[in-house]
Amino acid sequence: MKDIPIFDGHNDTILKLHQSQDSDMVFFNENAFGHIDFPRAKKGKLGGGFFAAFTPNENYHVEPEKHLTKTGYDMPLPPPINQQYALNYTNALAAILFKLETASSGALKVVKSKAELTDCLKQQILAAIFHIEGAEAIDTDFHALHVFYQAGLRSLGIVWSRPNQYGEGVPFRYPSTPNIGGGLTDAGKRLVKECNQLGIMIDTTHLNEKGFWDVVHLSDAPIVATHSNVHAICPISRNLTDEQLQAVKDSDGVVGINYAINMLRADGQFDTNIPLDTIVEHISYIADNYGVDHVALGSDFDGTRVPDSLKDVTGLPRLVDRLKAAGFTEKETRKIAYENWVRVLGRTWKD
Numbered sequence: 001m002k003d004i005p006i007f008d009g010h011n012d013t014i015l016k017l018h019q020s021q022d023s024d025m026v027f028f029n030e031n032a033f034g035h036i037d038f039p040r041a042k043k044g045k046l047g048g049g050f051f052a053a054f055t056p057n058e059n060y061h062v063e064p065e066k067h068l069t070k071t072g073y074d075m076p077l078p079p080p081i082n083q084q085y086a087l088n089y090t091n092a093l094a095a096i097l098f099k100l101e102t103a104s105s106g107a108l109k110v111v112k113s114k115a116e117l118t119d120c121l122k123q124q125i126l127a128a129i130f131h132i133e134g135a136e137a138i139d140t141d142f143h144a145l146h147v148f149y150q151a152g153l154r155s156l157g158i159v160w161s162r163p164n165q166y167g168e169g170v171p172f173r174y175p176s177t178p179n180i181g182g183g184l185t186d187a188g189k190r191l192v193k194e195c196n197q198l199g200i201m202i203d204t205t206h207l208n209e210k211g212f213w214d215v216v217h218l219s220d221a222p223i224v225a226t227h228s229n230v231h232a233i234c235p236i237s238r239n240l241t242d243e244q245l246q247a248v249k250d251s252d253g254v255v256g257i258n259y260a261i262n263m264l265r266a267d268g269q270f271d272t273n274i275p276l277d278t279i280v281e282h283i284s285y286i287a288d289n290y291g292v293d294h295v296a297l298g299s300d301f302d303g304t305r306v307p308d309s310l311k312d313v314t315g316l317p318r319l320v321d322r323l324k325a326a327g328f329t330e331k332e333t334r335k336i337a338y339e340n341w342v343r344v345l346g347r348t349w350k351d
Contacts, residue, residue, distance in 0.1 A: 005047030007338035009256025009298025010227035035301035044313035048127025053093035072174035086136035113351035134160035174268035176237035183210035199350030222253035227298035256298020
């Protein structure tokens with residue numbers, strides 16, 4: 001079990017590095033800045049993951065405690081952002097990722113094909129997938145999409161939770177169904193088809209339920225949610241219903257389990273004092289009801305608050321131990337840790 005690499009469905013590390021003055025120094029030296037740096041990734045057996053370029057709203061910060069309801073919370077979403085601002089910000093974040101690749105002297109590679117991904121996992125080279133979270137940077141003529149693809153983009157989340165020109169996301173609301181708002185716009189439907197043609201994985205994370213079903217009906221690739229959990233366990237709007245999980249299975253897709261405390265806990269609260277078994281509970285629910293081939297890991301490191309029992313990327317081996325304690329075999333654990341991601345990407349990418 002100790003030799004199993006972990007491939008992670010989502011992190012916001014390059015956004016975190018964007019806040020530092022010297023991203024290379026911060027990333028390649030062990031420190032307490034965020035959840036991931038290169039030395040800690042090695043300690044945590046991290047084989048790679050989706051490195052997200054996310055454009056935040058300027059001057060937007062929400063304190064959950066100020067938006068409590070009688071039963072939970074309902075946090076307001078920021079307004080939409082314009083395409084040029086998002087494009088500039090996305091370019092800056094992508095540049096950080098490619099600069100890390102150059103500075104790593106071969107220890108980190110931005111992978112663009114299944115062959116490159118599997119080779120990195122075998123050679124213990126940190127495999128990074130360039131992912132954009134929220135398609136605001138993409139113009140509706142898709143010029144930017146094609147340029148980003150040539151640069152290495154291989155995964156795209158249609159929305160973050162705020163609305164954009166392609167669709168609507170869900171608010172951060174507990175308890176709540178994800179069935180909030182309308183489906184994909186006409187441009188959003190064309191975006192799905194364009195991504196299919198190029199071989200860019202479509203991420204349904206943050207998308208509302210009607211938009212999710214639009215992707216299911218339109219896409220010819222496996223349905224993926226890179227960092228979402230089980231609504232039946234934690235009924236927050238961000239988590240997936242049983243019907244959605246069945247659609248993921250039917251498409252031979254996968255869900256990466258998010259470590260966000262308020263998406264794990266049955267009570268939806270922001271209390272970090274929860275055991276690793278809470279993460280395992282969400283994994284087991286999907287494995288038991290929809291098959292172990294359709295669940296993976298999607299931490300949301302550097303983008304959320306994780307359990308104290310995990311702390312950061314160095315806690316991943318402890319999570320693998322908890323999977324073993326829960327009865328998962330080594331073969332099943334390998335699927336959850338990285339093989340399911342490799343399979344789905346192999347069915348999606350054209351390279």
